[in-house]
Structure formats: structure tokens, C-alpha cells
Amino acid sequence: xxxxxxxxADAFEVILERHADAAFSLAYRMCGRRSLAEDxxxxxxxxxxxxxxxxxxARGSVRTWTLGIVHNxxxxxxxxxxxxxxxxxxxxxxxQELEAPERTDVQAMSNAASEEIRIALGELPTEQRxxxxxxxFGGFTHTEIASMLDTPIGTVKGRMRLGLEKxxxxxxxxxxxxA
Amino acid sequence: MSSRxxxxxxxxxxxxxxxxxxxxxxxxxxREHLADCASCRSQVAELQLVADTLPAxxxxxxxxxxxxxxxxxxxxxxxELLRAAGSRTEEPPARAGRRRSLRVSLLGGGLAIAATAAxxxxxxxxxxxxxxxxxxxxxxAASIQGAQASLRQTGSRAELVVSGMPQPPLGEIYxxxxxxxxxxPQPTDALFGVTSSGSGSVNIPGNLHGxxxxxxxxxxxxxxxxxxNPPLLRVAL
Numbered sequence: 001x002x003x004x005x006x007x008x009a010d011a012f013e014v015i016l017e018r019h020a021d022a023a024f025s026l027a028y029r030m031c032g033r034r035s036l037a038e039d040x041x042x043x044x045x046x047x048x049x050x051x052x053x054x055x056x057x058a059r060g061s062v063r064t065w066t067l068g069i070v071h072n073x074x075x076x077x078x079x080x081x082x083x084x085x086x087x088x089x090x091x092x093x094x095x096q097e098l099e100a101p102e103r104t105d106v107q108a109m110s111n112a113a114s115e116e117i118r119i120a121l122g123e124l125p126t127e128q129r130x131x132x133x134x135x136x137f138g139g140f141t142h143t144e145i146a147s148m149l150d151t152p153i154g155t156v157k158g159r160m161r162l163g164l165e166k167x168x169x170x171x172x173x174x175x176x177x178x179a
Numbered sequence: 180m181s182s183r184x185x186x187x188x189x190x191x192x193x194x195x196x197x198x199x200x201x202x203x204x205x206x207x208x209x210r211e212h213l214a215d216c217a218s219c220r221s222q223v224a225e226l227q228l229v230a231d232t233l234p235a236x237x238x239x240x241x242x243x244x245x246x247x248x249x250x251x252x253x254x255x256x257x258x259e260l261l262r263a264a265g266s267r268t269e270e271p272p273a274r275a276g277r278r279r280s281l282r283v284s285l286l287g288g289g290l291a292i293a294a295t296a297a298x299x300x301x302x303x304x305x306x307x308x309x310x311x312x313x314x315x316x317x318x319x320a321a322s323i324q325g326a327q328a329s330l331r332q333t334g335s336r337a338e339l340v341v342s343g344m345p346q347p348p349l350g351e352i353y354x355x356x357x358x359x360x361x362x363x364p365q366p367t368d369a370l371f372g373v374t375s376s377g378s379g380s381v382n383i384p385g386n387l388h389g390x391x392x393x394x395x396x397x398x399x400x401x402x403x404x405x406x407x408n409p410p411l412l413r414v415a416l
Contacts, residue, residue, distance in 0.1 A: 007257075007261045009258040013251060013254075016247060016250060020247055021239055038321045039320050039321055135202035136202070137233075
């Protein structure tokens with residue numbers, strides 16, 4: 001990253017190659033449309049290139065930082081659309097489970113840690129997993145989620161917290177993929 | 180000002196989970212609170228580690244090759260300009276100022292080729308430079324690949340300069356929006372078209388204080404109060 005901060009395009013290409021698939025996958029999961037996911041991922045990588053000097057190794061891996069940027073960009077993009085459209089896109093992605101032609105591009109993540117996270121998420125009580133997914137992947141605010149689910153705000157926040165704490169218990173000391 | 184003790188609970192700790200998930204509606208205020216509350220900082224740090232694992236639960240899809248190529252083309256172009264800017268910073272300031280005046284004059288004449296070249300010079304001068312004019316390049320949507328845009332800010336004045344933009348369809352025009360925090364983008368009265376060669380410029384009205392992004396969308400003639408199309412270009416401030 002030091003080289004990237006020094007405007008070394010070759011060094012950036014290595015980072016792009018290493019993290020492009022994960023970044024695009026996250027953007028697609030959140031946005032539900034390939035064209036918007038491409039825009040989000042593109043903006044994310046260009047932001048990374050232009051702000052590489054701000055990367056702090058002590059605060060996480062390059063992959064975590066990259067995906068954090070892409071996540072924020074996707075939230076920005078999602079919040080420019082109506083709650084209704086966002087909910088539909090979120091539901092569509094979950095229902096499709098990446099049907100053809102995307103499925104041909106899908107690779108099962110061989111990383112055991114990723115499988116572990118999927119299992120841990122799946123084992124959460126439905127209401128806790130639901131609020132976490134709506135928040136993190138759907139880009140909904142806690143007040144929007146409370147309204148959508150007709151649930152008190154405090155309950156929504158509590159479910160988020162309980163869900164994350166259970167995930168932490170499942171995952172033990174495991175940290176971000178590619179760290 | 181003393182930092183709140185980590186061992187003492189804080190009533191705002193309930194906001195830690197929605198915050199790390201990116202879902203806290205008033206995230207900015209909580210961020211300010213974190214500066215003064217060790218208890219919340221500690222909880223955010225712990226929960227953030229968990230939130231950071233969530234992307235790994237997503238099925239992996241191969242990123243389109245065109246996306247990689249677009250990103251790399253922009254990066255290589257900017258790296259080249261930065262190298263050029265590095266050599267130009269040794270020039271006397273007066274000469275650099277004369278070059279900017281020339282650029283403005285050429286743009287005023289509406290010469291598309293000159294505008295494109297000038298935009299490159301503007302980026303050269305502005306990126307990571309120390310001149311009074313600050314230039315930021317725009318993120319371009321995949322749908323108008325090949326277009327370029329930059330925002331030039333001098334004091335309180337800002338101008339958006341574009342090149343290679345397609346003509347808006349009949350009955351439509353480009354509209355500039357200002358986005359602050361997570362609030363919906365605010366419309367401006369900056370509406371513009373482009374020349375047959377795709378170049379154009381428009382002054383950004385109002386104060387950019389607190390603005391996080393300047394965006395452009397395609398809208399019906401006369402503009403709208405809410406975006407009806409996705410942004411074609413965005414400049415992060």
C-alpha cells in the first residue's frame with residue numbers, strides 16, 4: 001500500500017487483482033444489479049487509489065479496508081433510491097441466489113473461514129439475522145428497518161447487537177478473510 | 180475534556196451495533212460521541228471485527244474484465260499525470276498561474292480539443308498539489324464510459340468541467356446535485372447541456388461547506404427536485 005500511496009499504478013494493479021472479485025461480489029449482493037455494482041466497485045477502487053495514503057495497517061487488512069470502502073459506496077448508492085426499491089432489490093438478490101448467467105461465474109469460496117461465517121449467520125435466530133442482513137447488505141437505517149418490520153427501534157438495535165455478539169462467539173478469534 | 184471511563188457503561192452503547200453495520204441514522208453524531216467515550220469506542224472496536232467478516236459470507240462472483248480495465252485505465256492515466264505534475268512543481272509559480280489563465284480562456288472559447296487538453300492540465304495542477312485552485316476528478320458511470328469530468332474549486336467558487344459526455348436525449352438536461360452526509364441529494368439550479376463534441380462547463384451555485392459529493396444526473400428539461408436517474412458522474416469532496 002505504501003507503493004500505491006506513492007502513485008505506483010503497478011502496485012495498485014496487484015491490489016485490484018487480489019480484491020476485485022470480493023469487492024464486486026459485495027457490491028452486487030448489496031445493489032442487486034450488475035451495472036450499479038460495477039459503478040460502485042469502480043468508485044470504491046478509485047477512492048482506494050486516491051486515498052491510499054490514509055490506509056492504516058493497524059486498523060485492518062487491505063482487504064478489510066477495500067471492502068469497507070465498497071460497502072460505504074454501496075450504501076450511498078442505495079440510499080439514493082427509495083426504501084421500496086431497495087427492499088425489492090434486496091429481496092430479489094436473496095430469492096435469485098445468483099441464478100444464471102451469474103451462476104456460471106460463481107465460485108464456491110474454498111476458504112474455510114467463509115464457510116464458517118455462512119454457517120454462523122445461518123445459525124442465528126431468524127429475526128437477528130434478518131436485521132443484520134437488512135442493515136449491512138440492504139443499506140437500510142435502523143429506523144427504516146424498525147418501520148419496515150413494525151418493530152420498536154430499541155428492539156431492532158438489540159437484535160443487531162445480540163446477533164453480532166453471537167456471531168463473535170461462533171467465530172472465536174477469527175478475523176477478516178485475507179487479513 | 181476527559182474521556183469517559185471504559186469501565187462505566189454508556190446509554191449510547193446501544194448504538195454500537197447499528198453503527199458498525201452502517202445502519203445508524205445519526206452516525207455523524209455518534210462518531211463525535213465516540214471521540215469522548217472510551218466505553219463505546221471499545222464496543223465499536225469489538226463489534227467492528229465481527230461486521231468486517233460479513234462480506235466473506237457473500238458468494239464470490241468474478242468481477243467483469245471491463246471493470247478492471249476501466250479502473251486500471253483511470254489509475255494509469257492519473258499516475259502519468261501525477262508524474263508530470265511532479266516535474267512541473269519545480270516551475271516558478273508565476274508561470275503556473277499563466278497556464279491556468281490560458282486554460283480558462285481556452286475553455287471560454289468552447290474549443291473541445293483545447294478543453295480536453297486543459298482538463299488534463301487542470302488535473303495535473305490540482306491532484307495532490309499546493310496551488311490555490313483545487314481540482315478533483317469525477318467518478319464516471321459505466322454507462323458513459325469515455326467521458327471525463329473535473330471539479331475546479333478556487334476559494335468559494337467551483338466549476339464543473341466535462342468532456343466526452345453524450346448529448347442528453349431530447350427533452351432532457353444534465354442537473355447538478357449536492358449531497359451532504361446521508362441526506363438525500365439537494366437539487367441546484369445548475370442545469371447544463373454539452374456541445375456536439377461532448378464538452379461543457381457549469382458553475383456550482385451556493386456554498387460547498389459540508390457537501391460530500393457533487394453529482395450529475397440526466398433529468399427532464401427544467402430539472403427536478405429529486406433525482407429520477409442514477410448519477411452519471413460524481414465528485415467526492
